[in-house]
Amino acid sequence: MTDSTNIQGRAILVALSISKWLARRFDGVATRVVNETHGAVDAGKFSKKLMAKKDKNDEPNAYGAVMAILTAARTDHYANTLAWGNDGWRLLPVGNYDEYMKAQRGHLRAFAKALPKLVRDYPALRADAPAALGTLFNERDYPEADEIESRFAITYEREPLPVSGERIVDELAAPQVAAVVAEYDAKVDAKVNAATQAAMDDARQRVGAVVREIAATMNKKKGERGYGFKNSKVSNVRRVVSTMRRMNVTDDDEFSGMLDRIDAALSDLNPQTLRDDATARAVVAKSAGEIVADMGAIFGGAR
Numbered sequence: 001m002t003d004s005t006n007i008q009g010r011a012i013l014v015a016l017s018i019s020k021w022l023a024r025r026f027d028g029v030a031t032r033v034v035n036e037t038h039g040a041v042d043a044g045k046f047s048k049k050l051m052a053k054k055d056k057n058d059e060p061n062a063y064g065a066v067m068a069i070l071t072a073a074r075t076d077h078y079a080n081t082l083a084w085g086n087d088g089w090r091l092l093p094v095g096n097y098d099e100y101m102k103a104q105r106g107h108l109r110a111f112a113k114a115l116p117k118l119v120r121d122y123p124a125l126r127a128d129a130p131a132a133l134g135t136l137f138n139e140r141d142y143p144e145a146d147e148i149e150s151r152f153a154i155t156y157e158r159e160p161l162p163v164s165g166e167r168i169v170d171e172l173a174a175p176q177v178a179a180v181v182a183e184y185d186a187k188v189d190a191k192v193n194a195a196t197q198a199a200m201d202d203a204r205q206r207v208g209a210v211v212r213e214i215a216a217t218m219n220k221k222k223g224e225r226g227y228g229f230k231n232s233k234v235s236n237v238r239r240v241v242s243t244m245r246r247m248n249v250t251d252d253d254e255f256s257g258m259l260d261r262i263d264a265a266l267s268d269l270n271p272q273t274l275r276d277d278a279t280a281r282a283v284v285a286k287s288a289g290e291i292v293a294d295m296g297a298i299f300g301g302a303r
Helices: 028-037 062-078 094-136 175-218 232-247 253-266 271-276 278-299
Strands: 011-018 024-026 047-049 091-092 153-160
Touching: 011 062, 011 094, 024 091, 024 278, 028 062, 062 094, 091 094, 091 175, 094 232, 175 232, 175 253, 175 278, 232 253, 253 278
Parallel strands: none
Antiparallel strands: 011 091, 011 153, 024 047
């Protein structure tokens, strides 16, 4: 296992900031009417959906298309990075850098194409709202047409990991200064070590989650809710294992070995066979259960 204090050259920090108009508005009058109608007191709040995301053919309209792109960008951001503190930054191992940037460049291109269409279509979409909202419609709930573009944005930031020893202290500096710098360096090292451990815990937990899901599904009896499953449940194991190989930023040999084991046991399964063959299903359930148990024994709570 590689010392986590040496990861500065093998990962960077990335942050994603998304701005969007949610097209929702709390309606105090409607809330009061609902509560009074049902003889309730503060039983809930009524939130209006100001704009539909689909057209009459049940296809995404311009607003729905932009919102879907923003959701996909955030989903891919989290899927391709690891936890790092609580200040919005995420750890991006260089082994997954190309995959991450490819996905996010695609989202940026799609966003740049979809946003002008929303700006063009917004007046018409707003004009359709009274028919959907009836007496709940209020023109003041909506941004002006010339404001709508500024309500949406995707911004990425990148930073190197913090490194101790960046502050060089002259040998003639006061001992108080040298002591503060040494204390600062110790804090940086401790923070990086703790955050690196949390990042690897995140990786293990994500792998453990897909294996537990396979085990739970395979243990279902025919006719029991959850017995059936989509093919993506199996392919998701392969996808997560592949991603986590690129995200093993500490080169943890035990984690790599566990990924090899999961790959061999669960990544090449035939979904239809598992639906039709109870024996095959039981074998997979046993293998997945053993892997979950062993991950718990090796990695403790991070599984």
